[in-house]
Amino acid sequence: MDCISNKDYRDKNYRKEIEKYVKSHLSDKRWNHTVNVVSEAEKLCQMYGGDMEKCVTAAIFHDVVKELPNEELNALVRKFGFDEKYIDSPNLSHGKIAAALLKHEWGIDDEDIINAVSYHTTGRAGMSKTEKIVFIADAIEPTRVYNGVEAIRKATYEDLDRGCLKSLTDTVEHLKEKGVSYIDEDTLRAREWFEEQIDDFRKERDGNHMNSKDYALLAAETLDSKKAEDIIIFDIAEKSSIADYLILATGLNERSVGALIDEVEDRLAQEGLLVKSIEGKKESGWILMDYGDIIVNVLTAEKRDRYNIEKVWADCNTLSWEVKGNE
Template sequence: MNTDSISNYIRDHLSEKRRTHTEGVRTTAAELARRYGADPEKAETAALFHDMFRGADRDTLNRYVDELGLDPGRYRDNPNLAHGKIAAEIMRRDYGVTDPDIINAVRYHTTGRPGMSLLEKVVFIADAIEPSRDYPGVEELRKATWRDLDEGCLAALSRTSKYVKSRGIPLDEDTAKAEAYFRRLMENKNGE
């Protein structure tokens, strides 16, 4: 896929910090894809699109929620959850990306979901561990991810669940289901 148009969008619309993050996700996703057997080009494409609406103001996001027919109860006034869903729809509608795996990698990069494809896992965890990320526990998360992709995803989901619950915010149902899915997956892998 020709990524010139999304690269131009990133240059013109994202802050320097968000551009650095996006580039970090792109390179990390490509490395993880090579390591675990996903398509690096698809991983890079999804990474470029994943946060295209992350810095958009609330009114713009709400307008897209309405325009794209997204669940207003879930996504209106909720930039953390809405930005990936909006980006997935816009990449399909305005950029001609039709690969469902790339679209889902963007759609679920924040929340995860049960049964994520290899590409979805790669983009999800690359978003959490790219080099500019600096938060307590990120080094352990990076190590877990390079040991085992599913272990890294579970660790990231568990961390998100704890953080969201500590703030008294309801946990998104996709995240809760994804965490339970990866917990069972790891138990099966470890023979528990």
């Protein structure tokens, strides 16, 4: 295509030309998704003071090549000189290609917009507000219905960074569960960066912020309030390099185990602590949550008897805490 002479993305007529071009390259379903991403980005801009025109421009263009055949995407990867890792990887390549087209064929040279398009799938360390908004708008726009999206929406509407971190963490865990051997480095670094940002914010906000013992006690109290049984907090710091505390609890059944885990995740997130990884499934009868310094393991009575985890940590001290009773 010929580059349009007016390259000011803030010009409404110019942006309409971009919109017309994108729509012509997408199916109705994909275009509907794009419209919803734009709407979500506008909403988040109003909530968090983002640059509306930058976010809208990036949101319009982010999926422009999403439906191109794989061989065409591969040709564009080579044309723009991208890393070979993007060959035969449309989920990773389409954002990079869209950003290159926006810059080289549409004359948009604002790096904030270019980065927002380029990293809308993977995220990256050091994301700007524009990048964060487009990234998370793509993840939570109203037609998204995947498992966990409501929790990501909730986190996003409470705090933009926490929403991004929740989305990145869930993505990494989903890929691991699927047995994907390669996870993009930008995603892993983005998750680490958001964890650092949120921890720094919490320290600044709270001064003497909660330590691992405080979180362990809070997790136990949350489990107790939601009718978990036989709750034990093991102090494993001297026996293990993986964590300081292990919280062990029993759920009444498989459904209860899943509900208890959800409650702990939500409660600790309210205090600024987000789970790093989750092992097990809600229907399996056991779930383990890794928070770094603390581990929360909830099982059915049958699975707890089978695995006999108490025996492994029998020589460790336990924390005493006040049982406040079930709700």
